[in-house]
Amino acid sequence: MSIDTHKDFLIWQRLTEVIEERKRERSNRNSYVASLLNQGVEGINAKVIEEAGEVVEAAQEPGEQGVAHLVREVADLTFHCMVLLSARDSSWRAVEQELARRFGVGGLVEKAARAGSTAATDSDSTMPDPQPPN
Numbered sequence: 838m839s840i841d842t843h844k845d846f847l848i849w850q851r852l853t854e855v856i857e858e859r860k861r862e863r864s865n866r867n868s869y870v871a872s873l874l875n876q877g878v879e880g881i882n883a884k885v886i887e888e889a890g891e892v893v894e895a896a897q898e899p900g901e902q903g904v905a906h907l908v909r910e911v912a913d914l915t916f917h918c919m920v921l922l923s924a925r926d927s928s929w930r931a932v933e934q935e936l937a938r939r940f941g942v943g944g945l946v947e948k949a950a951r952a953g954s955t956a957a958t959d960s961d962s963t964m965p966d967p968q969p970p971n
């Protein structure tokens with residue numbers, strides 16, 4: 838599968854800009870994003886739960902149509918998560934930064950490092966500095 842990274846990067850940025858614009862003009866009655874933001878975190882949470890349920894249902898559908906449906910539902914879920922982040926004054930950028938911070942650190946390696954650390958506590962989720970991938 839070929840991915841146009843540049844274009845994909847821009848769509849996250851552009852969508853974030855639109856969401857922030859809607860946030861500034863919440864009275865926009867023709868905006869779905871504004872209507873979501875007006876419902877607050879509780880209302881957006883309900884949509885995220887609904888969309889997550891649709892993702893797992895679509896994941897079980899067979900064939901190419903099932904995969905295409907899954908992609909659409911993941912896009913719906915991601916979009917609603919982006920609006921949720923905005924409602925909490927964060928953005929997809931923060932998610933990208935978190936994923937970048939984790940990049941190259943295997944989940945099992947990170948967990949073992951946590952278990953081996955005498956200073957580690959339940960609330961200590963600090964990960965080691967990312968290593969380049971093998």
Ligand SMILES: N=c1c2ncn([C@@H]3O[C@H](COP(=O)(O)OP(=O)(O)OP(=O)(O)O)[C@@H](O)[C@H]3O)c2ncn1[C@@H]1O[C@H](COP(=O)(O)O)[C@@H](O)[C@H]1O
Pocket residue numbers: 852855859867868869870871891912913916
């Ligand atoms: N990316 C999206 C986007 N993805 C999904 N949705 C909406 O999210 C809603 C999904 O809710 P539902 O699942 O209940 O909808 P549904 O029709 O029942 O769908 P299924 O249950 O069949 O999956 C639909 O109304 C979609 O139109 C989106 N609405 C808006 N955007 C982006 O947000 C921008 C601003 O939108 P407005 O604020 O409406 O101008 C748009 O230009 C788009 O770029």
